[in-house]
Amino acid sequence: MMPMRFDVITLFPELVKAVVSSGVTGRAAERGIISLKQWNPRDYALDVHRTVDDRPYGGGPGMVMKGDCLLQAIRDARRENPGKVVYLSPQGIPLNQALVTELAAAENVILLCGRYEGIDERVIALEVDLECSIGDYVLSGGELGAMVLIDAVTRLLPGALGHHESAAQDSFFDGLLDCSHYTRPEELEGLAIPAVLKSGNHADIAKWRKKQALGKTWRRRPELLQARQLTDSERVLLNEYINEFES
Numbered sequence: 001m002m003p004m005r006f007d008v009i010t011l012f013p014e015l016v017k018a019v020v021s022s023g024v025t026g027r028a029a030e031r032g033i034i035s036l037k038q039w040n041p042r043d044y045a046l047d048v049h050r051t052v053d054d055r056p057y058g059g060g061p062g063m064v065m066k067g068d069c070l071l072q073a074i075r076d077a078r079r080e081n082p083g084k085v086v087y088l089s090p091q092g093i094p095l096n097q098a099l100v101t102e103l104a105a106a107e108n109v110i111l112l113c114g115r116y117e118g119i120d121e122r123v124i125a126l127e128v129d130l131e132c133s134i135g136d137y138v139l140s141g142g143e144l145g146a147m148v149l150i151d152a153v154t155r156l157l158p159g160a161l162g163h164h165e166s167a168a169q170d171s172f173f174d175g176l177l178d179c180s181h182y183t184r185p186e187e188l189e190g191l192a193i194p195a196v197l198k199s200g201n202h203a204d205i206a207k208w209r210k211k212q213a214l215g216k217t218w219r220r221r222p223e224l225l226q227a228r229q230l231t232d233s234e235r236v237l238l239n240e241y242i243n244e245f246e247s
């Protein structure tokens with residue numbers, strides 16, 4: 001199995017490298033499930049000051065990343081990794097599990113990270129296949145977006161998760177928020193755990209967990225429920241939860 005290759009165009013290669021230094025993504029890199037290569041536009045800046053940014057046409061505050069260095073870095077990366085070029089950007093489409101699943105099916109992907117006020121628009125016109133955003137807040141660069149994407153995609157690749165983890169992952173996948181979790185000690189600072197979890201009755205426990213997940217999603221992220229058809233038994237559980245919640 002060939003590793004999925006991520007090529008990241010970034011002024012901060014060390015920041016992005018951290019994503020493969022530990023945890024599931026670190027293990028996936030060790031196992032050859034993913035490979036990561038960073039390309040620094042500054043290596044293409046030939047002037048003595050190695051300039052990668054310049055003042056914006058039309059004036060205004062801040063600087064813009066110069067297109068020439070970015071284009072050369074992207075083209076060198078493409079030569080080694082003929083993958084889709086994804087620009088992590090606040091103007092992008094929201095990164096969600098559906099898009100992550102789509103990206104995990106791709107052989108390779110090139111991730112472009114902006115800094116300063118952004119990148120020269122002509123780079124997007126010439127080389128970017130997809131713009132995606134990890135959320136609506138102001139960031140200092142696209143690198144954290146790249147790392148989020150690498151983490152989410154890697155978890156879907158065969159062999160990345162142990163069987164315990166992949167089973168847990170599947171429970172995440174059913175499109176609902178997660179139920180509450182508890183572990184030892186049984187009493188923690190005077191707080192007990194829900195009795196059903198000590199009952200040993202696996203049917204009751206599964207029902208309780210599903211009801212918790214449905215109820216929590218209904219309370220906190222009702223729009224996720226819209227996106228997901230409920231089975232008849234799930235609808236019954238949710239109605240039970242709502243009746244209890246509102247009683």
Ligand SMILES: CC(C)(C)c1cccc(C(=O)NCC2(NC(=O)c3cccc4nocc34)CCCCC2)c1
Nearest residue numbers: 088089090114115118133134137138139140141145
């Ligand atoms: C959304 C909001 C608040 C309306 C907004 C509107 C306008 C600008 C920004 C902003 O943050 N500009 C800075 C910038 N951000 C990002 O790269 C970025 C931000 C958010 C999610 C992302 N996912 O990937 C990359 C992302 C980093 C420096 C280079 C220019 C882009 C934000």
